[in-house]
Amino acid sequence: MNFVIIGGDAAGMSAASRAKRKNKELNVIVFEKTYDVSYSACGMPYNIADPARDMDELIVRRAEVFRQKQGIDLKVGHEVKKIDPKAKKIYGTSIQGEFEQPFDKLLIATGARPKSLNIPGTDLDGVFSLKSLEHGRQIKKYIKEKSVKQAVIIGMGYIALEMCEALRALDIEVSMIKPNPRFLPKMEQELAERIKQVVLSHGVQLYAGSNVNGIERKGEKLSVLSDDFSLDGDMVLIAVGVAPNSELAQDAGLELGANNAISVDRYFRTSNEDIYAAGDCADTYNVITGKKIYHPLALLANRGGWMVADNIVGKEKEFKGIVATSVFKVFELQVASTGLNEKQAQDAGFDPVSVTINSRSRAHAHPGSKTISVHMVADKKTGQLLGTQMVGEEGVAHRINSIAVALHANMSVDEYFGCDLAYAPPFSPVWDPTLTAANVLKKKL
Amino acid sequence: MNFVIIGGDAAGMSAASRAKRKNKELNVIVFEKTYDVSYSACGMPYNIADPARDMDELIVRRAEVFRQKQGIDLKVGHEVKKIDPKAKKIYGTSIQGEFEQPFDKLLIATGARPKSLNIPGTDLDGVFSLKSLEHGRQIKKYIKEKSVKQAVIIGMGYIALEMCEALRALDIEVSMIKPNPRFLPKMEQELAERIKQVVLSHGVQLYAGSNVNGIERKGEKLSVLSDDFSLDGDMVLIAVGVAPNSELAQDAGLELGANNAISVDRYFRTSNEDIYAAGDCADTYNVITGKKIYHPLALLANRGGWMVADNIVGKEKEFKGIVATSVFKVFELQVASTGLNEKQAQDAGFDPVSVTINSRSRAHAHPGSKTISVHMVADKKTGQLLGTQMVGEEGVAHRINSIAVALHANMSVDEYFGCDLAYAPPFSPVWDPTLTAANVLKKKL
Secondary structure, eight states: OEEEEEOOSHHHHHHHHHHHHHOTTSEEEEEESSSOOSBOGGGHHHHHTOTTSOGGGGBSSOHHIIIIITOOEEEETOEEEEEETTTTEEEEEETTEEEEEEOSEEEEOOOEEEOOOOSTTTTSTTEEOOSSHHHHHHHHHHHHHTTOOEEEEEOOSHHHHHHHHHHHHTTOEEEEEESOSSSSTTSOHHHHHHHHHHHHHTTOEEEETOOOOEEEEETTEEEEEOSSOEEEESEEEEOSOEEEOOHHHHHTTOOBOGGGOBOOOTTSBOSSTTEEEOSTTBOEEBTTTOSEEOOOOHHHHHHHHHHHHHHHHSSOOOOOOBOOOEEEEETTEEEEEEEOOHHHHHHTTOOEEEEEEEEESSOTTOTTOOEEEEEEEEETTTOBEEEEEEEESSSOTTHHHHHHHHHHTTOBHHHHHTOOOOOOTTTOOSSOHHHHHHHHHHTTO | OEEEEEOOSHHHHHHHHHHHHHOTTSEEEEEESSSOOSBOGGGHHHHHTOTTSOGGGGBSSOHHIIIIITOOEEEESOEEEEEETTTTEEEEEETTEEEEEEOSEEEEOOOEEEOOOOSTTTTSTTEEOOOSHHHHHHHHHHHHHTTOOEEEEEOOSHHHHHHHHHHHHTTOEEEEEESOSSSSTTSOHHHHHHHHHHHHHTTOEEEETOOOOEEEEETTEEEEEOSSOEEEESEEEEOSOEEEOOHHHHHTTOOBOGGGOBOOOTTSBOSSTTEEEOSTTBOEEBTTTOSEEOOOOHHHHHHHHHHHHHHHHSSOOOOOOBOOOEEEEETTEEEEEEEOOHHHHHHTTOOEEEEEEEEESSOTTOTTOOEEEEEEEEETTTOBEEEEEEEESSSOTTHHHHHHHHHHTTOBHHHHHTOOOOOOTTTOOSSOHHHHHHHHHHTTO
């Protein structure tokens, strides 16, 4: 049986490895457009921040290992151009010319691409996006060769902020610009404001609420043009989110779902039962709402790859979905969220109430304690816990997971408040900050 | 109505504050034997470690505040000697002489005391235990005044280890001794061994498996006598666990439960419906086994105090119980556990299987990553998750909480594995170490 996979990063290679491990007889054939497979894309900002590190450190497993030790037929530099679901074949091109490959089962794991901006100048030398390892290499090389001293970042999402921190670590002046006047609009305003103040304290210029009309070369510099001012830099990074690479699937007549990602069922099957999709090109289910969402993060991609492999070689396993947990670091802050914010809760038909509290990362009088801000959302009608956002200098990144588990378990705020969480003075107040938030929120229910 | 409370620390003062806040008409009368109320006992080792800090920093709220701002009739230096449940009166002594006090509802919150050793010499000058704030003051004063350079700790539990770290921070030589040859016997051996090696690497002498026959004065030093050797020190700390102060309750004819603590129901009521008990003097329910356990930790004491107050002033709230979550720090390690270990699982009638895995605290290739060891226990018959222990230099203390919540939710290992946990390179591998453990454990089910 031919198990053919389009795309050789998280979802694709997870599926390939697991399928081959579970069934050695399977022909597992992977087509990857670039020459990089299986790398930690999320690690790129931290790698760029450190000139001593090689970008290729982020490669988790090299192509030769997949080929020689795992027996996977991995073809890099092979771009798939067309899927024919009826003929059960894919068609593409490589430097050797055109190729075609019949499949019994197909996995589309084409990932996502940085959203492009429809403005002039995005093709100028020194204008970058960051998604593939090759992007990372180019940015790192450019910073070194051009001795970049000043950069403009278009966008203020988590990749933009991680790159902002990386560039500041290299002592590069950074200004950031985006049209939406709200900083981190999905976050509760008090928490977003705290993050913004930390970013500003690191000498970053923020222009939220400013249009981006184009990029021009201006002598040695690039200039990002807004309505009545412009921002100069030696380089420009466009980081305004990602879009799923779903065109190949769409052209093959497969259904698209949330955010125009490939629509998949709870078995990661597309609208064609022999074709699966996983990773950043596919949508998924939200456990809390039961509805489809697009959540292009690494754990879901890895998990999706594994589940596709399990479903192909063994008995089918149903995927319950995600609760949209995420965390990022920006300067000294850890920023985490899981579940729904108030607006998402309202849109999903809940009657949300919320609280925002400040607690501490360590016990009363324990040295080094920092403020942890917790925003918690619940449904007024049922008392169901719906989501939590958290910001702090320590103790946030893993603390969010206890809420994520509670959301998977469909817990009420009262049930969460009853949980026996860990306490020791160096790590927490007696009442964990999430318990304190739950206690305050209970009073509003 | 008179709500009388015996004991003015975590459970007692939590109950007093909350009862008075919820019903201003209530007479809340607290009798505390010592002159300290409402302090963070758990913070004492960290305070002792820093000569610049005053022990009284650990006082969370002073007696005057309870009296003047909260209207609580708080009597310190008042030792209750007898409870008469029929007459609904308590009797005791203070420096003013004898007193008696009628009650409508009574809360016994007498806490626990350090277990004593039945050996000669425990009353010698320089031999200490650590439980009350006064103990902490005495130890700190003694270390300073006697310029302690060498100490012997009898016991190797978490307080013994926290004190070991504190004394090493003061550059005091430490040796530790106990009869049980197994270091941290409730922990899985590989994890216990890792902790032991770290303790040894800090120059601590460990004598596990050695009897402690007595303590003698030997010139300027104290000498802890074992069978064929002795350990010298300027001071000796006895830290061999705590015992509940349940004698007052027992003398009043109230039932005792787990570990001879006062037996309470799910409303923190003793066998007399007008008498409650909470904190380190009372037992509680284990959510996983449904059985009684003794778990003298701060969160349960605070929670118990609140719940007693709620039950007295409002509608009764049932307490589901605990999962026995705990965490402590010892040198660079965080050590956490929740739920049952294999032996406890077996004793409770489960058919336990377990795995121990090593994972990382940060993503592939992320600098500063440390090893996280995870030991996870499940029931072979049902797949139910039963418990987890974890050791690592970072990312352990809060990570245990996601397992604790899963235990409260009665999740299977498979359900836990399906949880959407947070990932970013500075904080975790893509697969959280607890997910990796669950994945490996699934294969044994």
